Amino acid sequence: MTAATPVVHPAPGRAVTGLATRQVRRGGLIVLGLAAGMPALVTGTYASVMADPAAAASLDAIATNPAIRTLFGTPYALDTAGGFTVWRIGTVLAVIIGVWSALATTRVTRGEEDAGRWDVLLAGRVPPRAALARHLAVIASVPAGAGAAVAAVLWVAGGPDRTGALVHGAGLAALGLFAVAAAGLAAQVFPARAPATGTVIAVLGAGLLIRMAGDGMTGLGWLRWLSPFGLIGLSTPYHHNALLPVLILMAAAGLVAATAVAAAGRRDVGGGLVAVATSRAPRPWGLTGVGAFAVRRAAAPVVAWSAGILAYFLLIGMTAVSVTEFLADNTVFADTAAQAGFAGLHTVTGFTATIFALLAVPVGAFAAVRMAAYAAAETDRRLTLIAAGPLARLRLLGAEAGVTAGGALVLVSVAAAATWAGVAATGGGLPLGDALAGTFNTLPIVALSLGAAVLALGAAPRLTALAGALPATGGFLWKVTADSIGAPDWVVGLSPFAHLAPVPLASADWTATGAMVMIAVALSAVGAVAYRRRDLAG
């Protein structure tokens, strides 16, 4: 018998880096692809779009639409490919990079810890601080790479002002780094993934609202210095090319990340800096059956999403009057829009109609996330004990999908009420019925998201979130990109957003609404049949 020599890995930290890489590489590559692909598409087609007078006029109309200006920020240097790209897709890319960075960070740090896997990891030779630092570094490489990709594309195709390319790329990277750092800190503070994710998304959402308020309301411009999105707006690529705001954002990211790593060494693994009660009296509401339990689980998420949507649409309502008044006085803008067939856009009704369409994105995402949470409950076997009860499987699915649809109704109602209240508070007139018509008009797209999520749940449960996000989030990105590159109508028409009438400016397109609802029902039916037939995971 020979004595075996134990193999001691010379660099255990590198194994941790490898683990983190495996967990984020797929999503990271998608983000990098979008960061390189979207600016490449927009800059690549910029010259030909501008050469076509009709397409250029409709882009002008989009640029002068006050709703779009509120959403995308003030345009600068639209006469260069780079400036146009920054304005048109800069905010969208910033949101994608920021949200992905935040979600990925809480998922691979607090989420893995929640699942008990860090107990095993940290029983090895790598201490908690080093493990966290390595995970953050790996995730941070994605926004850094995305910023570099955007800068590279704009350097080549964005026009002569190459400093603008660098400033924009650096700004996007800094925003992503800040999101990673903030999520890393939230993951140390909270002892569970859901509140950590909720907090960091709330921070980013507040940053977006602050930027909008700073852009939209005179006298509040200084607010933008307090928001990550405001800071990258202040850097005004292709205009002032200011580096100071970007440097401030990077310094903030570094400081927050250092705090997170320091905190990682000061707490129990599995616990947070915030203590949780270890015992409490039972709260028996929502435990009387499958439907009631679905309501109980959805309650907190619906409140959180409602709060975000309420804040956003209240702000939209409050800015609607001033923005539309200013632009309505400017007859040049109004004429351009009218020529392109968008008469009435510079009224409160037109302004809100454009913004309401956007509501399908968060509400569709809500539907996708809820169904993905249901898929996760199945995969990690929480559902098993309930599925062992005397219930048909479709009843479980029906309760979940039904409660999710109910939650979506709450969200669109909240959006309508918030907008109505905001407009009313600033002396404008938007009837509540019109606001409700506008927000309810987005429900067919939400139904498509829910249908796609149910289909995935039945056929490929791991893809539930992705499939559910496709109609709303994917459709929105598709429409923005297709509009920006002057794509042919049938390409634009692949997005459900192309079939959404601007309610309350116009009346609903019932044909399109019916078609979308029918597709949603068909997707759900196929998904339900597949779900009934397949084996449950776990």
Place this chain on the structure above:
Amino acid sequence: MAGFVLRTHHLTKRYGRLTAVDDLTLDVPAGEVFGFLGPNGAGKSTTIRMLLGLARPTAGHASIAGVDAADTARAHRHLAYVPADVALWPRLTGAEILHLLAATGPGTDLGYRDELIGRFELDTSKPARTYSTGNRQKIALVAAFATRAPLLIMDEPTSGLDPLMEREFRTAVREARDRGQTVFLSSHQLAEVEAVCDRVGILRAGRLVEVASVPQLRALHRAEVTVAYTGAAPALDAVPGIDGLADGGDGRLRFALTGPPAPALRALAGAEVTAFTVREPSLEEMFLDYYGAEQGR
């Protein structure tokens, strides 16, 4: 209920080229405690998932109290389940989870449930995320034992329990049987199976290789016999059923005996036997006997 509470008929599950459960036909009568044995990966959990309608059979069929197992709304009125690896909703307390399971389950005896909570020493005011593996298992056990379901299906229910709780578990199984409930118990704790089960089924590589009572199994297996004698050694070489004969040279013989002992006893009758001991195999030894061959393949 008379008759069979659990029946499978040529039940088969294939995952691609792997056959996890192969042509399993089994009947478990009402009121029986049935032990379901097999090494890791033998197909025990897959069988149970098919019994519960969580997995769909590739071929064959399973029924619970005469109802097709796939019809979960009806079949599950007759059963309660304890999974091998209990996962609970982390933010609900133990009491809330028991409340939920009573609401969605086949009917619960709340008084008995409270008694079980005390016997299993369960603190139900804690959120499930703070529970250890054993405590999560206790929640599922309490929820299942407190039902009056005619069939309790338990997949390694005691793997995380300490010896005191293990004893409570055996008591609860006996109480369930006394009430007429059937228990289908998959377990690796062979002493536990031996203590509580009326019959056992042994699964190997997806196939049911034996179904018998523990005493019947013993009869099929080798007993270890030690004989002390004076004078000439008994001639046992050609006796049927005797294997592994070892002569210690000190007036003691040891051999393994399989099947009826009559020929061996006749052969021994001619010798001056001073002591005779038979040690029956434990279930563990029988189990290793079944799978020892597996290892060599």
